[in-house]
Amino acid sequence: MCYIGHRRFLPASNKRRRDKKNFDGTVDMREPLTPKSGNKILADVDMFSNSRKCKSREDKQGWKKKSVFFKLPYWSKLKLRHNIDIMHVVKNVTESLIATLFNIKNKTKDTWKSRKDLMDKDLKKNLHLQPDDNSFIMPMACYHLTKEEKRKILELLPLSIRGCLTKEVRLVLYELSKCFQKLCTRSMYLDVLEEQEAKIVLILCMLERIFPPSFFDIMVHLLIHFPYEAKIVGPPQYRWMFPFERKMGTLKGYVKKKARPEGCIDERYIDKECQNFCSISHKVELEEENSDNVNERHEKQFASWLHQRLNSWPQLFHTQSCEKNRKTQNSGVVVQGVHGENITDFYGILQEVLEIENLGENKRVLVFKCNWFMVGDKKGLSIDKESKVRSVNTSKKWYIDQPYILASQAKQDFYAPNLKLGKNWYVVQSSAPRALYVVNVTMEEVHQEQEAHLNLTVDLNMDQLSLTRDNVPLEVVDALTIALHDITQKTCTKATTSRTRARS
Known part of the structure; x- marks a missing residue:
């Protein structure tokens, strides 16, 4: 299932709504979708019994069952009844993007099946499979990296992508990265969110212009909802799963005997707590200064000492010589x-x-x-x-x-x-720094902090975009493989049609 057609969220006057050639061959003048209120959803699902799926094929407004949460008296009055975890969305979108750029087998979204879909829809003719004796040639797309470019790419995207690919593809990746960073900042203002709400639609439209429909799974589509959610419930940093996943990673590292994981975690966690409480570093420092009245001074000074230590943690600097043999950089x-x-x-x-x-x-x-x-x-x-x-x-x-x-x-x-x-x-x-939050600042300072991440201002006009690359080796697909796939698809379609008629 592919989630495309993001042009409907553009302003009605935007020329991309009428662009047949570069999108799906149609003019998209549909009204943008708006979130339904809780009362409207409740009216739609009232015909269902709680938590039981409906098997009939009559129009049910897209719903299959009534959620058990609607038994709660306040549930239909909530402005947001769910929370999209940005951590998993960013992770999955990034993995799909890298796998497609590197053309990783069994992970890339651009396969010969995707090209076959383009042929069936008569879209992006430059990327269609080309017959060659007993096989088909698969042209390489503009977003595929050459062998030399793959060697140059470092772990730090999108900065490392600057010397690779075509200009139009780089611009979209820059803007996508900038959008992620702006939506993940610790301090947000309404005008910034409204700007990102308009920009993410444009970015998704440009991605549709470049990548095949199979790239647009539900994770990519969920990007369009992030600014709306942030306007209602605030920055995602207070809602995402990063701290919980990091904590789970630590707890999983405690497991040494897989037959008893819970016992390993319990023992190691207790050991860790004991170490923390036993290592009374403040008292040791006080004793080194003066051994008189240590306990009294500890009670008076501990709060301010701890406050000073906590404020000194967010930024950790290392000298250049210290990190010579390390992968991290803090100098x-x-x-x-x-x-x-x-x-x-x-x-x-x-x-x-x-x-x-x-x-x-x-x-x-x-x-x-x-x-x-x-x-x-x-x-x-x-x-x-x-x-x-x-x-x-x-x-x-x-x-x-x-x-x-x-x-x-x-x-x-x-x-x-x-x-x-x-x-x-x-x-x-x-x-x-991860543990540093901006408080009591002016809007100008917040904008400066957000622009400091990646100051990008690019033109996303890609009317002259070429969808293929000549310097990437072509991929050959056996004609028999495609023929067997077509036969299988037709058989599945007939079986589905027969079952539908039998139900009717």
């Missing part, structure tokens, strides 16, 4: 400063962490020593015209005689290799 630093008359972001790499102690006042200050990259000219900083992504040249150093900043001034960023510009050029990717 990227960005700080806002003034260059000339302009306010500029300075990007660098943390080299040393120094602690300065004032003996007279018994106060300590953390200082970062960093290597700063030159961002004052085009040789050191490059802003991509297509995606507006910033890249820095790590071979160009700046402010060598002024390497120090206060630790409290530093924010974290990450550097990913720029496949487009080549050696020494790295893409700057800013990211807020």
Whole structure:
């Protein structure tokens, strides 16, 4: 089952509604669907008995049974009676997208069966199977990666996709990534959600323009509902399954004897709790300072000490030498400063962490020593015209005689290799710490935080899009395989028709 036809959610004046050639060969002037109220749904399902499926074929408004939750007096009055978990949607959409781009066997959504569907519907003729003696040639689509491009792709999508594929495909992937990031921010405002509500429709229409119908399963379609849900119940971070799945991953790691998983989890969890309570680190610190009145000082100072520790956790910095043999990256630093008359972001790499102690006042200050990259000219900083992504040249150093900043001034960023510009050029990717939330800020600051993730402003006009690629090897499909598939389909269709007539 494919969920396509997202053009109906576009404004009535949008030219894509009348675009027959690039979509399904029809003009789509249907009214956009609107969510039904609880009272309307209750009126539709009142004809059913609770929790029993209806087998009759008369019109039931798309419903098969009446949910048992409608016994609750408040259920029909709720504005939102379900919650789409964005974690699983993002995971499944990303997996489908990567499998299709890499053309992974048994996982890609673009198979010869999908091409056969396009032939049956007479859509996207450039992608139709082409007969060749006793086989069929399957042209490679514009979203398929070449062998060399597959080698270049890193784990960090979509930044790594910048040097691959065609411009039109990259633009849609950029916008999809930006939409995910905006909908996953910790602070949301109504105007931002309304903007994303309009943009996600356009993105889905452009994906329909590029990918086959089989790509659009229910997970892809659910994207259109995220802004609406967020307007009713707030940011998805308070509703998604990420913390529960992480906790389950930790608990599953406790299992050493698969015959008794519950016992393993119980024992390890108790051990962990005992360790936490037994390791009274605050008392140890107090004893090291002064062994007098430890318990009294602990009672007075513990709350403020814990508050200070919690505030210092969100951002974790490592020096460049510390992460030399690690896969993670925590040495990227960005700080806002003034260059000339302009306010500029300075990007660098943390080299040393120094602690300065004032003996007279018994106060300590953390200082970062960093290597700063030159961002004052085009040789050191490059802003991509297509995606507006910033890249820095790590071979160009700046402010060598002024390497120090206060630790409290530093924010974290990450550097990913720029496949487009080549050696020494790295893409700057800013990211807020997972445990840090924005509170008591102005709307302008929220917009700045959201734009810092991936500042993309692209034109999604793809009238000149070519659906095929010439530099990707063609795939050959045996004609006998297709013939057997057609026979099987016809047999199944006849059997379904016979059963329907028998029921009538």
